[in-house]
Amino acid sequence: QVQLQESGPGLVKPSETLSLTCTVSGGSISGYYWSWIRQPPGKGLEWIGYVYYSGSTNYNPSLKSRVTISVDTSKNQVSLKLSSVTAADTAVYYCARFRSPYYSSSPFDPWGQGTLVTVSS
Amino acid sequence: EIVLTQSPGTLSLSPGERATLSCRASQSDSSTYLAWYQQKPGQAPRLLIYGASSRATGIPDRFSGSGSGTDFTLTISRLEPEDFAVYYCQYYGSSPRTFGPGTKIDIK
Numbered sequence: 001q002v003q004l005q006e007s008g009p010g011l012v013k014p015s016e017t018l019s020l021t022c023t024v025s026g027g028s029i030s031g032y033y034w035s036w037i038r039q040p041p042g043k044g045l046e047w048i049g050y051v052y053y054s055g056s057t058n059y060n061p062s063l064k065s066r067v068t069i070s071v072d073t074s075k076n077q078v079s080l081k082l083s084s085v086t087a088a089d090t091a092v093y094y095c096a097r098f099r100s101p102y103y104s105s106s107p108f109d110p111w112g113q114g115t116l117v118t119v120s121s
Numbered sequence: 122e123i124v125l126t127q128s129p130g131t132l133s134l135s136p137g138e139r140a141t142l143s144c145r146a147s148q149s150d151s152s153t154y155l156a157w158y159q160q161k162p163g164q165a166p167r168l169l170i171y172g173a174s175s176r177a178t179g180i181p182d183r184f185s186g187s188g189s190g191t192d193f194t195l196t197i198s199r200l201e202p203e204d205f206a207v208y209y210c211q212y213y214g215s216s217p218r219t220f221g222p223g224t225k226i227d228i229k
Contacts (some may be wrong), residue, residue: 035218045166045209047218060217094165099177107156107213109168109177 002027004095004112012089012119018082022095022112029053029071033098034078035108036069038091046091050098051078058104085119092116123147123212125221133229140197142224144210149190154214157186157195160223161206169208170195200226 008020022034035050049059051069059067068081078095093115096108124147134140144155153173158166168177170186173193183198197204205228210221 044222045211045220047220050218058216062217099168099171105152105154105214107168107171107211108158108166109171111165111167114165 002097002110004097004110006093006095006112006115008115008117010116010118012085012117013121014086014119015084018080018085018089018093018117018119020080020093020095020115020117022078022080024076024078024097029073029076029078031101033104033106034069034071035096035098036078036080037094037096037108037111038089039094039114040088040091048080048082048093050104052104087119090117090119122217123150123215123219125210125212125219127208127210127221127224129224130222131225131227133227134200135229136200136202138200140195140200140204140226142195142197142208142226144188144193144195144221146191146193146212150214152214153189154212155186155188155193156211156213157184158209158211159204159206160209166209197226 003025005023012018030053036048051057066083070079096111098106099109100106126145128143155173157170160166174186185196207223207225209223
């Protein structure tokens with residue numbers, strides 16, 4: 001079964017760019033939409049955006065000016081870049097696959113385990 | 122943007138009891154693009170219900186979803202010890218994808 005694993009720096013300085021990678025194993029990136037979601041400590045879930053395996057993207061308007069999500073089918077990886085970070089971007093970042101292939105109106109399943117990113121100098 | 126409201130914020134129940142969680146959408150798009158997730162401390166959310174009423178793979182039948190339009194319900198018929206967690210609803214019919222603030226079920 002497909003598994004997702006997030007990786008990247010756990011500490012990022014204010015004003016810098018947060019960069020994370022989601023490595024997909026047990027299945028192919030092709031045919032699916034892939035999303036990033038974050039959760040500040042003790043708070044709820046916020047959708048960041050998604051990318052289709054072809055490279056097309058859709059972002060949360062609240063983050064759109066700072067977010068880039070991309071896909072590397074040769075490496076079976078999905079990447080997230082969030083620029084000009086502040087302490088408000090401190091959160092657990094999850095990657096998730098859309099449940100159904102080729103269909104953008106689909107819930108998130110499965111999810112990676114998540115990775116905590118702290119923004120601090 | 123569809124805003125989701127969940128109630129109650131916290132539900133205090135005992136094992137074996139029935140849990141009824143509510144999710145209300147700010148507007149209806151005549152769809153059932155509503156999902157429910159369970160999240161336990163330190164874990165990623167897990168998909169329970171999609172399409173308002175379809176159980177995801179491997180989800181026990183004590184979990185059921187219902188509703189349409191703007192009002193949706195997640196019911197856990199008899200709470201097991203592992204069901205004490207936070208539950209989120211999510212709208213996935215269009216962007217931005219949105220989540221409700223969550224309902225926590227804790228042990229009474």
